[in-house]
Amino acid sequence: MGQPRPRRLALVVAPQPGESFASWIDRMATDMALPPGRVADAIGVSNAARATDGRPLLFGVALSALERTAIHAATGVAPATLDAMQLAAYDGTVLDLHDLAAVGWARKARSRQWALFGHSRACPQCLAESGGVWPLWWRLGLAVVCPAHRRLLLDTCPTCEVPLRRGTTTNMRVLSRTLLVAPSMCGSRINGRVQHKGCEQRLDELVAEAADRWLIDVQAAYLRAAGGAAMTLAGQRLSGAAWFACLRAVVCMARAAATHLPLPPSVPLPDTARRAFLADITADWRRSSGVQSPASRPPTAALTASLLVFAAPVVLTDGRAGLVEAIRPIAEALLATRAHRKKQGNSNGLLRAVAVPTIIDQARLLATPRRNGVVAHLGPFARSPAARPALLEHRHIPQVVTTSDYHDLIAEFLPDTLPRTGRRYTALALARLCGATTQISGSR
Numbered sequence: 001m002g003q004p005r006p007r008r009l010a011l012v013v014a015p016q017p018g019e020s021f022a023s024w025i026d027r028m029a030t031d032m033a034l035p036p037g038r039v040a041d042a043i044g045v046s047n048a049a050r051a052t053d054g055r056p057l058l059f060g061v062a063l064s065a066l067e068r069t070a071i072h073a074a075t076g077v078a079p080a081t082l083d084a085m086q087l088a089a090y091d092g093t094v095l096d097l098h099d100l101a102a103v104g105w106a107r108k109a110r111s112r113q114w115a116l117f118g119h120s121r122a123c124p125q126c127l128a129e130s131g132g133v134w135p136l137w138w139r140l141g142l143a144v145v146c147p148a149h150r151r152l153l154l155d156t157c158p159t160c161e162v163p164l165r166r167g168t169t170t171n172m173r174v175l176s177r178t179l180l181v182a183p184s185m186c187g188s189r190i191n192g193r194v195q196h197k198g199c200e201q202r203l204d205e206l207v208a209e210a211a212d213r214w215l216i217d218v219q220a221a222y223l224r225a226a227g228g229a230a231m232t233l234a235g236q237r238l239s240g241a242a243w244f245a246c247l248r249a250v251v252c253m254a255r256a257a258a259t260h261l262p263l264p265p266s267v268p269l270p271d272t273a274r275r276a277f278l279a280d281i282t283a284d285w286r287r288s289s290g291v292q293s294p295a296s297r298p299p300t301a302a303l304t305a306s307l308l309v310f311a312a313p314v315v316l317t318d319g320r321a322g323l324v325e326a327i328r329p330i331a332e333a334l335l336a337t338r339a340h341r342k343k344q345g346n347s348n349g350l351l352r353a354v355a356v357p358t359i360i361d362q363a364r365l366l367a368t369p370r371r372n373g374v375v376a377h378l379g380p381f382a383r384s385p386a387a388r389p390a391l392l393e394h395r396h397i398p399q400v401v402t403t404s405d406y407h408d409l410i411a412e413f414l415p416d417t418l419p420r421t422g423r424r425y426t427a428l429a430l431a432r433l434c435g436a437t438t439q440i441s442g443s444r
């Protein structure tokens with residue numbers, strides 16, 4: 001059932017450094033005066049990359065060996081250059097695409113991986129200067145500002161309100177075989193019968209909001225991590241992936257606690273970002289557990305920018321003391337949010353789907369020490385036996401930990417466990433951490 005090998009095309013637009021695969025196809029389409037779906041057919045983008053309903057599955061995410069060979073044969077573009085245009089170029093840094101071949105990957109990835117699989121953000125000035133080249137990094141989940149023009153990236157077209165490069169309001173039909181859209185035009189099909197050409201908004205004429213230095217700094221650090229650079233956080237050397245895991249966790253924590261985390265008025269922030277933050281506080285997802293949760297990628301650049309007000313100082317901090325200080329507002333807001341939810345009878349763990357790296361978790365616990373209860377004091381050491389306080393022995397541990405400690409720190413890790421049982425288990429576990437070797441010596 002092999003497809004015929006595409007013939008070498010006479011004229012091929014050269015990909016620009018950092019350009020996304022979809023952008024390159026769009027520019028070739030304009031050059032050849034052929035809809036992008038036809039160009040994709042001509043160069044050998046297989047139907048496996050697009051579902052029968054038109055939604056792109058792996059288009060722009062990864063190339064199969066067969067496609068790579070075919071596209072190279074048709075266009076003469078080096079295989080490594082073709083791979084660099086796929087989101088998989090960020091696999092192992094700010095994305096984890098190791099299970100790409102698994103069934104149902106596309107659906108799962110959309111919720112777990114912080115990337116824009118079906119649309120892109122954009123800097124209008126970059127589009128104007130490049131003649132419509134869309135960089136790949138605009139599709140990363142935390143792409144927020146353009147470092148060159150110091151502007152907030154746009155998410156949606158102001159005219160049709162469809163996310164950029166999504167194609168239509170309902171489906172993500174980026175590879176149309178009938179409609180040719182210029183790289184600097186919106187082109188979304190809102191109502192095909194009325195508007196044959198799609199939305200005619202020129203994207204390169206829009207003006208995005210100015211962004212401040214601090215936002216550029218955290219964006220630049222994120223892009224370094226995405227590129228695989230070694231990072232430091234609180235004096236600790238981290239891989240790009242580990243640093244991003246910290247950033248992601250802190251963004252999630254800030255979003256989860258946003259109801260009790262006021263935006264400081266002194267921090268310079270675009271107006272849309274402030275509005276997005278306030279809108280997210282009252283958003284529906286906080287009341288009903290649907291597709292969105294605190295673990296989800298914040299949907300827009302504006303909302304992300306507002307959450308970075310709290311997350312940037314944490315991930316860009318130098319020393320360990322600075323880390324605890326930087327995370328304190330978030331840690332306190334998390335406690336307040338938890339208490340508020342408990343009062344309303346909601347005992348679901350606020351961060352249960354969020355993977356919080358140890359360095360962040362320890363800083364959070366150190367930032368909000370409790371006067372009572374041994375659990376609060378032991379919390380920071382629980383995951384790092386090396387840091388166990390030498391003077392603390394298992395005979396100091398009570399048989400049952402206090403109710404409040406159990407609820408605040410442990411309960412969410414022991415779902416479906418009766419508090420009575422959980423408090424006892426916790427005490428035993430703490431005793432073990434302090435050197436008790438048997439249950440008997442632990443429960444003494």
Ligand SMILES: [Zn+2]
Nearest residue numbers: 123126146149
């Ligand atoms: Zn720009």
Ligand SMILES: [Zn+2]
Nearest residue numbers: 157160186199
């Ligand atoms: Zn539009």
